[in-house]
Amino acid sequence: MKGWQRIVIYIAALAAISILISAFGYFILPRIIENNISEMIQRESGFLAFVELDVPYNFIFSGRIQRAKIYLPVIQVNDLNVRQFEVVSENFQIPIFKVLSNDYSFLKDSKKFQAKGSFVITPKDLNDYLRNQNLDYKVEVKDNNLYLTTYVSGIGKIKVSGRLEGNSSGANFVAERLIEPRLLSLIFYPQLWINISFNISFNPADKLFNFEKFFIDKRNIKVFFELKRGFYDEIFSELNQ
Numbered sequence: 001m002k003g004w005q006r007i008v009i010y011i012a013a014l015a016a017i018s019i020l021i022s023a024f025g026y027f028i029l030p031r032i033i034e035n036n037i038s039e040m041i042q043r044e045s046g047f048l049a050f051v052e053l054d055v056p057y058n059f060i061f062s063g064r065i066q067r068a069k070i071y072l073p074v075i076q077v078n079d080l081n082v083r084q085f086e087v088v089s090e091n092f093q094i095p096i097f098k099v100l101s102n103d104y105s106f107l108k109d110s111k112k113f114q115a116k117g118s119f120v121i122t123p124k125d126l127n128d129y130l131r132n133q134n135l136d137y138k139v140e141v142k143d144n145n146l147y148l149t150t151y152v153s154g155i156g157k158i159k160v161s162g163r164l165e166g167n168s169s170g171a172n173f174v175a176e177r178l179i180e181p182r183l184l185s186l187i188f189y190p191q192l193w194i195n196i197s198f199n200i201s202f203n204p205a206d207k208l209f210n211f212e213k214f215f216i217d218k219r220n221i222k223v224f225f226e227l228k229r230g231f232y233d234e235i236f237s238e239l240n241q
Helices: 003-045 096-100 123-132 184-188 231-239
Strands: 049-053 066-078 080-093 117-121 139-143 144-150 157-168 172-181 199-201 209-216 223-225
Touching: 003 049, 003 066, 003 096, 080 123, 080 223, 117 144, 123 139, 144 172, 157 209
Parallel strands: none
Antiparallel strands: 049 066, 066 080, 080 117, 117 223, 139 144, 144 157, 157 172, 172 199, 209 223
16 A cells, blocks of 8 residues: 555544544534533422533534523422523533533633523412412403502402512512502592502522513513523532532
């Protein structure tokens, strides 16, 4: 065999090995990491979790993730069921071998790691939450409006529309408009209904997330949030207790 033929064979072998390694890093390795993270979340939280990673073809060499998504169909936060919980982060880098050994300490030093997400609160889940708070309130969502019905001594049933206003730990209901009854006393003295309110607490999730927006759609309440700086310390202090 001539020298140039050996060189061609060596180059072809190296190319084949490189392709196999890249294919493993693209097709198999991300699935292993996804399963590891999903199992860890389910083990620590008790809720079913799904993880999706979008990676480039050279992932095994670069450790770069184009997009990561964590999705939980339903979780419970402070006795409130929230649904379609998802967190998404884009364009960041991970040390692959640390992640495979379930070492996520790199997140502590990652200043560029940012993530946003959302979840849904249904009127039924919110009403169950209010009932557990011993509040005689009924919440409805209809055509992008949030309604609250309750009873006031000396007046009877009152229905108001309002909004959810975010605070440091969750949200407050703020009454904005009287729907019924259309009594002159209530129209001229709004203080009789304007203070009808309730609080939603997302503790301890408020240690991890900033709740930025509460959007009322046609049927549900959608909450948008951002991952806080220093989330790593909060998560792993809980895990190590």
